[in-house]
Amino acid sequence: MMANSPVAVIGAGPVGLAAAAHLVERGIRPLILERGESAGAALLEWGHVRVFSPWQYNIDAAARALLDRSGWTAPDMRGLPTGGEIVRDYLAPLAALAGIAANLKLGAEVTAITRQGHDKIANDGRKDAPFVIRYRDAGGEQRVLARAVIDASGTWRRPNPIGVDGLPVAGEAAARGRIAYGIPDVAGKARDSYAGKRVLVIGGGHSAINVALALMELQDKAPGTEIFWALRHASVDRLLGGGLNDQLPERGALGLAAKQAMADGRLNMLTAFAVNRIEMQGGGLAVDAHLAGKPFSLAVDRIVVTTGFRPDLSFLGEIRVALDPAVEAPPALAPLIDPNFHSCGTVPAHGIRELAHPEPGFTIVGSKSYGRAPTFLMATGYEQVRSVVADIAGDHVAAREVRLVLPETGVCSADIATESDGAGCCGGPAPANVDACCVEDADAKANGASGCGCATGCPSVGAKATEAASANA
Numbered sequence: 001m002m003a004n005s006p007v008a009v010i011g012a013g014p015v016g017l018a019a020a021a022h023l024v025e026r027g028i029r030p031l032i033l034e035r036g037e038s039a040g041a042a043l044l045e046w047g048h049v050r051v052f053s054p055w056q057y058n059i060d061a062a063a064r065a066l067l068d069r070s071g072w073t074a075p076d077m078r079g080l081p082t083g084g085e086i087v088r089d090y091l092a093p094l095a096a097l098a099g100i101a102a103n104l105k106l107g108a109e110v111t112a113i114t115r116q117g118h119d120k121i122a123n124d125g126r127k128d129a130p131f132v133i134r135y136r137d138a139g140g141e142q143r144v145l146a147r148a149v150i151d152a153s154g155t156w157r158r159p160n161p162i163g164v165d166g167l168p169v170a171g172e173a174a175a176r177g178r179i180a181y182g183i184p185d186v187a188g189k190a191r192d193s194y195a196g197k198r199v200l201v202i203g204g205g206h207s208a209i210n211v212a213l214a215l216m217e218l219q220d221k222a223p224g225t226e227i228f229w230a231l232r233h234a235s236v237d238r239l240l241g242g243g244l245n246d247q248l249p250e251r252g253a254l255g256l257a258a259k260q261a262m263a264d265g266r267l268n269m270l271t272a273f274a275v276n277r278i279e280m281q282g283g284g285l286a287v288d289a290h291l292a293g294k295p296f297s298l299a300v301d302r303i304v305v306t307t308g309f310r311p312d313l314s315f316l317g318e319i320r321v322a323l324d325p326a327v328e329a330p331p332a333l334a335p336l337i338d339p340n341f342h343s344c345g346t347v348p349a350h351g352i353r354e355l356a357h358p359e360p361g362f363t364i365v366g367s368k369s370y371g372r373a374p375t376f377l378m379a380t381g382y383e384q385v386r387s388v389v390a391d392i393a394g395d396h397v398a399a400r401e402v403r404l405v406l407p408e409t410g411v412c413s414a415d416i417a418t419e420s421d422g423a424g425c426c427g428g429p430a431p432a433n434v435d436a437c438c439v440e441d442a443d444a445k446a447n448g449a450s451g452c453g454c455a456t457g458c459p460s461v462g463a464k465a466t467e468a469a470s471a472n473a
Contacts, residue, residue, distance in 0.1 A: 006031040006103065007392060008133050008146035010110050012039040014086070015366035015381035016152035017094050018060035022389035024099040025062045031146060032100065033135055035109040035153075039095035040087035042156040047084030048185045049210055053378075054078050058086060060382040063094050070097055108135045108142070113149060113362075114318035127360045148361040148392050150385065151316075155309035155367050156182070162202060162305055164232055164274045171278035178285055179278075179303045183207050186304070187214045194302060195222035200287065202275070203306030204231045205374065209258050211304050216266055227266065228298065230273035230289075232307075270296075278303075311368045320358040328371030330355055330364070337373040347375055349404040351387025363388050379404060 009019045012034035020030040034041065051058065056077040067074075067090075075081065075089045095104055112134040118126050130145040159181035161168040172179065186194045195218055201211050212229050219225040261267050270291055277288040287298045311328055313321070324334030333354040337347050355363050363369075365384045367376040383404040391399035 005130055005145050005147040007148045007150065007389075008033065008131065008144070009150045009152060010133075011152040011154055011366070012036070012091075012095060012104060012106075013042055013152065013154055013366070014040070014058070014060070014091065014378055015154075015385060016150075017091055017100065018063050018382050019150045019152055019365065019385035019389060020100050020103070021060060021063040021066050021094065022385055023392075024066065026389060026393045026395075028389070028393060030100070030103050031144065032104045033108040033110055033133065034104065034106050037106055038087070038092070039104070039106075040083075040091040042154055043083040043087050043091070045083075045156065046183045047082060047087065048188050049183050050080050050082045051086070052080070052206075054080055057379050059090060060385075062386070063090075066097055066099070067094060105135075105137065108137045110135045110153070110315050111141075112315050112318065115359075116145065120318045120320060131361065149363075150388060151362070151364045151368060152366040152381075152385070153312065153368055155311050158310050158312050159305065160307040160310055160372075162275050162278075162303075162307070169275045169277060171280075175278045175280060175285055175303075178280075178301070179305060181305045183210055183306065184304060185214075186211060187218045191218060194218055194225065196224035197301035198226045198228070198284070198299065200228045200230060200298065200300045200303045201306065202230045202273075202303065203308075204233060205306060205308070207306040211306055212261070212267060213257055216261055219266065226268070228268045228270060228300065230270040230275075232273060234272040234292070270298075308372070308374050309367070310372050311364075319362055321362070321364070322358050323371065327373050329369060329373060330357065332356070333369065334371070334373075337370050337375050339373050339375055347377075347380065349380065349383050349402045351384060351402070352391040352399045355384060355388060361392070 006029040007023055009016050009023070009030050009032045012020075012032050016032060016034070017039060020032050023030040036042065036044075038044070054077060055075050058081065059074075064074075070093075072093055075085070081089065095101060110133060114120075114132050115122075115126055115129040116132050118129050130147060131149050133144050133146055133149065135142050135144070160166070162172055162179075163169045180190070184190045186199075194215065199215055201208055201215070203211075208229070212227060215225060215227045219227065258267075262269060272292040273289060273296075275287060275289045279286045279288070281299065284299055284301045285303060287300060287303075289296045289298065313323075313328075322331055323329065324331050327334040327338055329337060333350060335341075336350060336354065352363070355365065355369060357363065365388060366381045369381075369384065370376045383402075386403065387399045387401075390396075
């Protein structure tokens with residue numbers, strides 16, 4: 001029974017469909033359960049955002065092999081796709097392949113996983129019992145059996161709230177109609193909600209930079225648009241350190257653009273900012289906060305929260321999972337990805353050994369496997385599922401091999417580096433796509449000068465990154 005059962009894959013994003021491709025390549029039938037109405041549904045919600053890495057790092061090897069055999073026309077591997085283009089040109093054709101399409105259920109939200117005839121505490125015969133996956137679709141509650149489960153459901157549906165203590169602030173829930181989480185299309189589809197409005201952006205990562213720069217684009221067309229950018233930490237140096245020192249040109253350019261916007265006075269920067277309460281006030285929001293430890297109030301029309309995401313563990317109550325108490329990742333993986341110590345470029349490749357849980361046959365992969373750490377990379381997820389599927393297939397040698405090398409790429413999480421961490425000469429190294437030795441040299445040349453004149457004092461620029469963007473942008 002177990003040998004004939006499919007392997008359930010939860011989620012049809014890049015990592016989930018990569019898992020399905022590896023299963024198909026090994027002759028194992030997948031069953032992909034996707035809560036959205038299309039493959040890559042979560043990516044479509046940030047489809048307007050361009051990722052940092054070229055196509056060649058956004059495509060899984062097994063998926064590419066299946067697509068190539070189907071006559072797929074590959075995009076230019078040097079191009080930088082948007083989230084929408086990743087879905088259109090890669091995930092949608094992959095999901096349409098016969099071996100995957102026949103086993104893909106859309107609009108199927110998983111509500112629970114257990115072992116047949118066993119609750120969480122039952123031991124006898126547990127490892128030989130099939131998994132039972134309950135899910136909800138248009139037809140109501142459904143139930144299916146699987147020999148193994150790969151949870152690639154991601155974290156997109158569980159954004160972190162505003163509170164610095166990890167909880168929603170008072171009034172946050174009531175104000176949800178005027179609060180967006182993630183990366184809304186402020187200059188496109190959501191333009192009418194932001195044009196000419198006072199907007200507060202909360203967050204210190206690349207998602208926040210994306211939103212702020214998009215609001216500036218909107219500001220050019222709607223000059224009444226005011227942008228307030230709130231950082232939880234006390235200095236913009238920590239925000240800009242990652243962007244300015246980054247070896248991926250597109251990502252480094254974000255930091256440079258944000259730096260210039262601050263110099264031009266187009267962004268109202270609020271550092272050491274902590275919200276206490278939000279109240280509906282007329283057609284807007286009254287924000288009661290602390291700024292650098294002192295009481296501060298601000299009236300805005302909209303708030304965009306870009307403070308990261310956390311995993312949804314609600315449907316795993318009857319599965320034996322082991323999670324680090326802080327990071328909420330598997331205990332063997334947590335110290336390798338802890339954002340207090342690592343950026344995404346310093347996370348080593350890893351597989352089934354680090355991802356294993358006490359429940360045999362069950363693994364969490366992709367951004368969800370990283371728990372609350374924001375350092376996940378798509379290419380790392382592809383290596384995860386290669387290893388996990390090899391283990392399911394009984395190829396334990398391949399499962400424990402490391403087939404991905406990620407050189408350090410600068411700071412991938414903007415909260416890692418500070419000037420005192422060794423930003424180096426003249427503000428740190430220049431972005432990889434700039435003919436300059438450091439930030440001040442890049443700025444000088446951008447303004448028509450021959451350079452900053454520091455000559456030999458700058459650190460060298462490391463190898464260009466070979467990782468893909470995070471599946472959560």
